[in-house]
Amino acid sequence: MMMNNSLKSLSKLSPGTVIHGKWHRNQYTIIKELGNGANGVVYLVRDSSRQVALKISDNPSSIISEVNVLKSFTKVQGSALGPSLFDVDDWETVGKQFSFYVMEFIKGPNxxxxxxxxxxxxxxxxxxxxxxxxxxxxxxxxxxxxxxxxxxxxxxxxxxxxxxxxxxxxxxxxxxxxxxxxxxxxxxxxxxxxxxxxxxxxxxxxxxxxxxxxxxxxxxxxxxxxxxxxxxxxxxxxxxxxxxxxxxxxxxxxxxxxxxxxxxxxQPRKQKSDAGNQVKSRSQLHRNGAKRNVTKKKGGLFETALIILTLSFLYFFYIYVQIL
Amino acid sequence: MRTGTLKQILLITDGCSNQGEDPIAMATLAREQGVTINVIGVMEQDVIDDQGLKEIEGIALSGGGVSQVVYSQQLSQTVQMVTRKAMTQTLQGVVNKELQQILGGTKKMEDLPPEKRGEIMEVVDELGETVELDVLILVDTSASMTHKLPTVKEALLDLSLSLNARSGSNRFSVFAFPGKKVEVEKLLDWTPNLESLTTIFSKLSTGGITPTGPAIKEAISYFQQKKRSLRSMLSRDDEQFFEESI
CATH class of the missing domain: 1.10.510.10 (Transferase(Phosphotransferase) domain 1)
Known part of the structure; x- marks a missing residue:
């Protein structure tokens, strides 16, 4: 979409440009552009301590509308709805005034x-x-x-x-x-x-x-x-x-x-959607299950026998040593 | 708060006027009578020349509206965005006037600290949702627009879909210029939805001249006629009151 002139000038802010807040006196240094749309341009900026995202527009009403939404999201506790809002302000430059808001920089691919x-x-x-x-x-x-x-x-x-x-x-x-x-x-x-x-x-x-x-x-x-x-x-x-x-x-x-x-x-699928297959696979499932149970039982018996054998062998050995 | 019905002219064109009154003068005339003019310039492969661009921006500026130049693929979205943006702009003006009465002087919303703007904006949003809107659509049907007309039709249907999602009522009417024998031809009388447009649009003939100025002039007078008719006097009083507390 083509942008009108003042928005176009906003999308040309070069890295290093400092945006001064008119009301809250905060300063933001532009690092790079993150994206732009019909209603404004989003920049990655640095404030005094960290990297944050800044959306700037020549249309103050769209900025305020979005700020209203973000503010109401912060009232929802512990939610991840939208980025957190940090600052709202105006920037006066060469006789023009732009509105902007500053929010959490969410890093990652779409x-x-x-x-x-x-x-x-x-x-x-x-x-x-x-x-x-x-x-x-x-x-x-x-x-x-x-x-x-x-x-x-x-x-x-x-x-x-x-x-x-x-x-x-x-x-x-x-x-x-x-x-x-x-x-x-x-x-x-x-x-x-x-x-x-x-x-x-x-x-x-x-x-x-x-x-x-x-x-x-x-x-x-x-x-x-x-x-x-x-x-x-x-x-x-x-x-x-x-x-x-x-x-x-x-x-x-x-x-x-x-x-x-x-x-x-x-969820992992245990049944196939085809009706015939379903019956077959279910009976297969049962058979497989039963077989597994039997072997488990057999294995258990063998284990017990082995333990008893070992223990009695050790006991006989002990007796033998005692007798000597 | 007093808003009444918002009146807009949406001009869809692809270049410069070449006949009749200066369209910028006519746009100024419209604004004086409370009608906002928005202009959309439609491009395809061709680009709009500087003169055309200047005229498009000039009309919107003098008409208190919004202008945008787009490729025809993006027309639908632009038409609705421009209309909404202009609505907000007009309503903002109404709200600002109200603020000036309360705060005195020449205070506007932008003169208030950002914290105080939120509630005002909520009022503007609310008005934008509920206000009654009349949009008169003026379509340039000069020769170069011919193959863009199907896209224009789509965009207009889409516009009525968007605006009819609001709770306030809408009315649309469509004019084409140049008309068959006259400079401006009425295609569709005031109607709440543009569905009926489908049949009319395929019958459109295109001409060589672009009488943008006269078209705007005619459009303004159509708003005036509407005001005078008894039915609209009874059902849609222009001096409606929206009680809003800021």
Whole structure:
């Protein structure tokens, strides 16, 4: 997206530039740019003691809106919802004023990169963490909104998925503030843009699909038929197929429900889905179990005999020595 | 707090006007009458020249709105972002005026310490969710826009989807310029959703001239007509009150 002029100048701040807070008098030295979007630019900066992230914008209202969200997150105790907020201020420079806020710097690759590097087995674990966080967020009356891999960073160790960029975070029941087409229920013609739990869960399903299609894909017919068609083409999505379908169709009322299904999908499978196989494998299982029990018993007997034999041998030896 | 219905013109074009009144003068006229103008410049492979760019920014600046130049693939997202941004901007203006009455002088939200802005912003957000909005969409249908029109249609459907997620009511109307025989042609009268746009858009004919100025002028007068009609006087009083305590 093209940026307007003042935002463009904000994305050109060179390393070493010092941002002075007008109200709180804190200073931040720019290290490098971390990212930019429609509503501002995020920089990695250094304050007096540590590295922190700083989001700056020419639009004070978007900064204050995001600060409001982050502030309400800090009221949720011990949660990993969004980065912690450290400072909010204005920067006056060459006759212009920009607003910024300073937050915790969350270091790590985004969800998609992480899974590509570490292997698909990480997807399930990260989904469990994400859904647990979303559950808390929803309970507090918020909907994350702009959920996508770029906004999900994997931090650690210990490995922990963290949501960054609360620009899309919306009070439940209102219109979603910011979204990205591929992850947006409205774009696929599968529901409104009113913020509810299911809006986020739809996006989670799209993130799962995204892991098999890193380049994303465009809408053709839209709707559940196109999306599930794409899902079925990728064997690596088999495990999550029914979960994806439920989330896309809005069948999960809460993140907790979806989490339970992910957890169930991750359990080791003892039964095959095919009915005939299932019976066969189950009887096999029984037989194998029984055999194992028998050998165990036999082994036990042998052990006992051996111990008794050894002990009596030692005793005889002792007696023999005593007699001599 | 007094907000009434927000009135916006959304101008979608790909270049410079070449006929009739100066569009920037017309934008100023619109603003004087409480109508905000947002402009979206649509590019494909072609780039918009400096003159066109200047005009796009000028119209939005004089019209109190927001402008953005994008490639047509990003149109949907831009249309909704620009509309929302302009809404916030207008509402912010209303709230600032209110603040000036309370605090005196020329105080704006930015003059308050950041800690005090949070609650004000909550009021603006709340208003943005509930305020009634009228958007008149002005589509440039000059020859170079022809192959961009399907994308424009998609973007407009998407806009109504976004805005209809709000709890406040919306009305849209669509005008094309140049029209078949006239400079500006009405395609769609005020309606809460743009679904009916699908059929009209395929029938659009395109012309060679770009009478942006006259189109804006006509659009403003359409807002005025609406105000005068008895039905709207009864159902949508312009002097609505939103009781909000800051």
């Amino acid at each position: 969800l998609l990169t992480f899974i590509q590097q570490k292997g698909p087995e990480w997807l399930g674990v990260l989904l469990l963490q994400l859904l647990a966080d979303l559950d808390v967020l929803h309970e507090k009356g918020w909907v994350f909104g702009d959920l996508k891999p770029e906004n999900l960073l994997v931090n650690g160790p210990p490995i922990r998925v963290r949501c960054i960029d609360v620009g899309g975070t919306t009070i439940k029941g209102r219109a979603i503030k910011e979204f990205t087409e591929f992850y947006d229920r409205g774009y696929w013609g599968m529901g409104s843009r009113k913020a509810d739990e299911r809006y986020d869960l739809f996006a989670v399903a799209m993130v799962i699909i995204n892991t098999a299609y890193p380049g994303r894909f465009n809408k053709t017919t839209g709707g559940i038929s196109q999306l599930m068609g794409m899902v079925k083409q990728k064997p690596e999505l088999n495990l999550y197929q029914s979960i994806i379908k439920n989330a896309l169709s809005g069948n999960y009322q809460t993140a907790g429900e979806m989490r339970r299904d992910v957890l169930a999908a991750l």
